[in-house]
Amino acid sequence: MTGRTRENYNRNYLNYVKTQDPPTKHLKNCAAAFGVGGLICCIGQFIRYMFMYAGLTGDELAGATSVVLIFIGCFLTGLGVYDRIGRYAGAGSIVPITGFANSVTSPAIEFKTEGWIYGMAAKMFTVAGAIIVFGVFSGVLVGLIYYFI
């Protein structure tokens, strides 16, 4: 058995497993994501209108709306509701800003038991770190393209 290379896997078995795999319900998942994601955006738009009536404009308006949505995301995560929404809605609740809030709050809650500094604070960005890195990176890339066009 020694000397067997890692590439020498049982291809037949892997192909067989593929035929046995339960299918992912793409259509249902897309519909749920569309519905819930749309609802979150509608709530966001509603909050935006409320702030507009209160007299906010421009950056202040965008900032205030985001802050409220982030708060709602964190709050629902703390109550243990957001993961249930996420399990149902998938990308619908991951893509909006509330999903980002969830990805920061959930490790913070989880790792609090390992201490405030090395636990909560250090591990708060285990999930969101990737979002930030690639968010900034793609921002730079798009900015460069925009600059040269």
Add this chain to the structure above:
Amino acid sequence: MNKSNTVFFKNAPRILSSAAVCGSKESEGIIGSYADITLADDMFGESTYEKAECKMLSSAISLVIEKSGLKEENIDVLLSGDLLNQIISASFAARDFTFPFLGLYSACSTMSESILLGAALVDGGYVKTAVCATGSHFASAERQYRYPLELGCTRPPQAQWTVTGAGGLLLGRSDKGIRVTCGTMGRVCDFGVTDVNNMGAAMAPAAADTIIRHFRDTQTGPEDFDLILTGDLGALGSRIVKDLTWEKGFDISNNHVDCGEIIYKVIESEFQGGSGAGCSATVLNSYILTKMNAGLYKRVLFAATGALLSTVSSGQGESIPCISHAVRLEV
């Protein structure tokens, strides 16, 4: 290649007592009325999930000893392990007791490995009594292997749900009780499955390998057993193991049961069923052993399976090596 990997226990150590502790979700299923303790709250009154897991294991061990009528000083050794890094639950549970502790790691097949080793120690006369126990907790496993609990992500349809529970049994010499007559040591099988969400497909070849070797080594077949019990293959893995053994000429479809497949009442949100070291430990030590004592099953082949991966190995793109140890239990 015809060398036997099966060890026969001439003196047939017996199971003197068994106990199981399970979480609230598990208590709604088949094992609910057979488990000794069902938790109303998955924290078990502790401040962290890891402490809760440790307390479950510790409670299971205490209960096993209590139910056997023996005292703590009569126990010679504890064989235990769990899923967490550096098997902390088992080691931390062992500090509550005065007897020696041998830590094992065989992922979800820890229950069958501990019975195999415990039976060998008792059979050889090296110890008089051995406690074999293991457990797992959904929240602590989820945190170690996957994402934070509250993260709103979807679960793929192949996914399984780690069982919150612990179980243990006491092996010793006696003239009544269920006998452990032989056991087949597992080989590490790796068929190249890399999907960490598809444990059933990764572990099924290991289970099939051990079950077939057991049949060949002991000159038996599926019809000689009332039950062939695998650990936590789930619904998908169970289908695969039936196919794999059928391919080699052994049809186990009539008497094969998977602990992971039967543990939950509705396996809709858990998709393929339960997994984790606690899965086979709770089902075996509550439901199965009770039914065996009642005479419903006379001969059971218990082959729990374990996936020997870590988050580092899967992150580095390694496939999932798996193992399965089998023990034969007879009334």
